[in-house]
Amino acid sequence: MNDTTPGRIGLVAATAAGRRHADTLTAAWPHARLIEGETVADALRAAWAGCDAVVAFLATGAVVRILAPLLGDKRTDPAVVVVDEAARHAVALLGGHTGGGNDLAERVGVLLDARPVVTTATDAVGLPGLDTLGWPVQGAVAAVSRAILDGEPVELIADATWPLPALPPNVRAADHRDAHAAENTAGSTADDDVTGGGYRLLVTDRVVPTDGRTAVLRPPSLVAGVGASRGVPAAEVAELLHRVLVEAGLDPASLRCLASADIKADEAGIRSTADALGVPLVTWPATRLAAVDVPHPSEVVRAVVGTPSVAEAAALLGADGRDDDATLLVGKTASAMATVAVARHTPRGRLAVVGLGPGAADLRTPRAVAELRRAGVVVGLDQYLDQVRDVLRPGTRVLASGLGAEEARARAAVVEAVAGHAVALIGSGDAGVYAMASPALEYADERIDVVGVPGVTAALAAGALLGAPLGHDHAYVSLSDLHTPWEVIERRVTAAAEGDFVTLFYNPRSRARDWQLGKALGILAAHRPPDTPVGVVRNASRPGERVHLATLATLDAAIVDMYSVVVVGNSDTRLVAGRMVTPRGYRWRS
Numbered sequence: 001m002n003d004t005t006p007g008r009i010g011l012v013a014a015t016a017a018g019r020r021h022a023d024t025l026t027a028a029w030p031h032a033r034l035i036e037g038e039t040v041a042d043a044l045r046a047a048w049a050g051c052d053a054v055v056a057f058l059a060t061g062a063v064v065r066i067l068a069p070l071l072g073d074k075r076t077d078p079a080v081v082v083v084d085e086a087a088r089h090a091v092a093l094l095g096g097h098t099g100g101g102n103d104l105a106e107r108v109g110v111l112l113d114a115r116p117v118v119t120t121a122t123d124a125v126g127l128p129g130l131d132t133l134g135w136p137v138q139g140a141v142a143a144v145s146r147a148i149l150d151g152e153p154v155e156l157i158a159d160a161t162w163p164l165p166a167l168p169p170n171v172r173a174a175d176h177r178d179a180h181a182a183e184n185t186a187g188s189t190a191d192d193d194v195t196g197g198g199y200r201l202l203v204t205d206r207v208v209p210t211d212g213r214t215a216v217l218r219p220p221s222l223v224a225g226v227g228a229s230r231g232v233p234a235a236e237v238a239e240l241l242h243r244v245l246v247e248a249g250l251d252p253a254s255l256r257c258l259a260s261a262d263i264k265a266d267e268a269g270i271r272s273t274a275d276a277l278g279v280p281l282v283t284w285p286a287t288r289l290a291a292v293d294v295p296h297p298s299e300v301v302r303a304v305v306g307t308p309s310v311a312e313a314a315a316l317l318g319a320d321g322r323d324d325d326a327t328l329l330v331g332k333t334a335s336a337m338a339t340v341a342v343a344r345h346t347p348r349g350r351l352a353v354v355g356l357g358p359g360a361a362d363l364r365t366p367r368a369v370a371e372l373r374r375a376g377v378v379v380g381l382d383q384y385l386d387q388v389r390d391v392l393r394p395g396t397r398v399l400a401s402g403l404g405a406e407e408a409r410a411r412a413a414v415v416e417a418v419a420g421h422a423v424a425l426i427g428s429g430d431a432g433v434y435a436m437a438s439p440a441l442e443y444a445d446e447r448i449d450v451v452g453v454p455g456v457t458a459a460l461a462a463g464a465l466l467g468a469p470l471g472h473d474h475a476y477v478s479l480s481d482l483h484t485p486w487e488v489i490e491r492r493v494t495a496a497a498e499g500d501f502v503t504l505f506y507n508p509r510s511r512a513r514d515w516q517l518g519k520a521l522g523i524l525a526a527h528r529p530p531d532t533p534v535g536v537v538r539n540a541s542r543p544g545e546r547v548h549l550a551t552l553a554t555l556d557a558a559i560v561d562m563y564s565v566v567v568v569g570n571s572d573t574r575l576v577a578g579r580m581v582t583p584r585g586y587r588w589r590s
Helices: 016-028 040-050 060-070 101-112 141-150 176-184 234-248 268-277 286-290 299-305 311-317 366-374 382-388 406-418 437-443 458-466 486-498 516-525
Strands: 009-013 032-034 053-057 079-083 089-094 115-117 137-139 154-158 171-173 199-203 214-217 222-228 255-261 281-284 326-334 338-345 349-355 377-381 397-401 422-427 448-453 474-478 502-506 533-538 546-551 564-568 574-576 579-581
Touching: 009 016, 009 040, 016 032, 016 053, 016 101, 040 053, 040 060, 053 101, 060 079, 060 089, 079 101, 089 101, 101 115, 137 141, 141 154, 141 199, 141 214, 222 234, 222 268, 222 311, 222 326, 234 268, 234 326, 234 338, 255 268, 255 311, 268 281, 281 286, 281 311, 286 311, 311 326, 311 338, 349 366, 349 406, 349 437, 366 422, 366 448, 377 382, 377 406, 382 397, 382 422, 397 406, 406 422, 406 437, 406 448, 458 502, 458 533, 458 546, 458 564, 474 486, 486 502, 486 516, 502 516, 516 564
Parallel strands: 009 032, 009 053, 053 079, 089 115, 154 171, 154 199, 199 214, 222 255, 255 281, 349 422, 349 448, 377 397, 377 422, 474 502
Antiparallel strands: 079 089, 137 214, 222 338, 326 338, 502 564, 533 546, 533 564, 574 579
16 A cells, blocks of 8 residues: 655644644654744645645644635645644544545654544544555445445455455455456446446456446556657657557556656656656666567667567566566557557565564554555464454454464465465564565565565564673574574584674574573583673563573573573673673773
């Protein structure tokens, strides 16, 4: 989903307290400024006219009365957040979804320690608004949204599997083969409708008739390849593209980008057309275009540009340079100075590999929460899924498994993503540190998009509880020999000992592996003083958290288990006021 946080933010205040709150925002946001006027009403109107969003430190009633005559279209009006005199509440008054008002209220709340007040219905019940999915939405948006909220049956009809977030159980997916028939009847009346006049949510790039019960999501499936003579007018490019799309029955809202040759990257007529459509212009080298098999190559074009095709080849390459997932819908069509072709690119599934942090909810990053709520399928260890079930949207499909099924989980997540779904694969700490990212990415290929979401590792959580043991170079070593031979682990521990690294042991000891930790500590003890500090943190940031300080000479390995992280200091690590500190060397050596 797109980030709808607005750009230029106008602040309006009538009192000294309001101006103090405004100062707090301007200190944090370079793009925010206090708007002045002869009266507060004048300042509010000026902020409305000149900014992308407004934060008003005024009474809600006053803001409503001043702005009511100025209201136009929610798709273009600024977002408005109202904050009370005591900064107890930040109310998203206008532009909650499309204008970014809800997000702005949350951000204001963080800075002012105010409670965000969001009243849009979908947010209140944890459902994704149709206008928050990052795609254009048309038709009976309000009616279909209300049906979803009220639990009425809504048929989801998509011409392909797109990586949508979870939708509630009353939104029932139809077979892709039903898409054409349902789209063709979308404009019929309740009396002659073959499906009984129910609500529908269509996901398609085709132009379809709509009625009062049908909303249409426009996926970014189309790429228009554009070739042109030097100096082509923007109006000619735009008119040709519009005509091609209309004749093909395709909606311009589904354009992902315009594509052309590198030599046309600065062609004003093409670039301004892309800007007007709100899509990027992607260009490719002539050699890359020449490698694409097209139905209508031209030796004349090759002589001029270095490739037998610009429009068709660029349309097929699209934004990511993969022509094997594209179908040419419209071959090259020419006007006096421009040529256009259109290709449809198949959906790419999305795999987010999400680190949940060490356990505490407040150590889980906002990005991790956003990815969990963006996913339609969440895959993970059962005990980790239990930590986040309250975050998941209604309708999320959850694939849980137990300990020892890491490879199966990774495969399952990739399979779901390859099928076109939006998938979140979760792990504790950081998913890339002794966790799920590595096995998943061994199976993931170029058919899916992959997003990594970093998390607070167990080592970082343990380090914070112990003090500052990681202040200098440190090494992570897993003592589990289930996947790594002990001889290899031993060499790595020896290298860390000889290099005088602070050493952190993951998977330090279990019932079946009770000797490896003692052996590893003995290797370190051969290179460090016996009074070297050692910290053991069990269940960092989780119930039952325990911190134990000892030395290499006194540590009792029996207190350590698989829920523990062991941190062994280097030769300079000291205990200062009961905290482990590894100096950086600025003054300790002076």
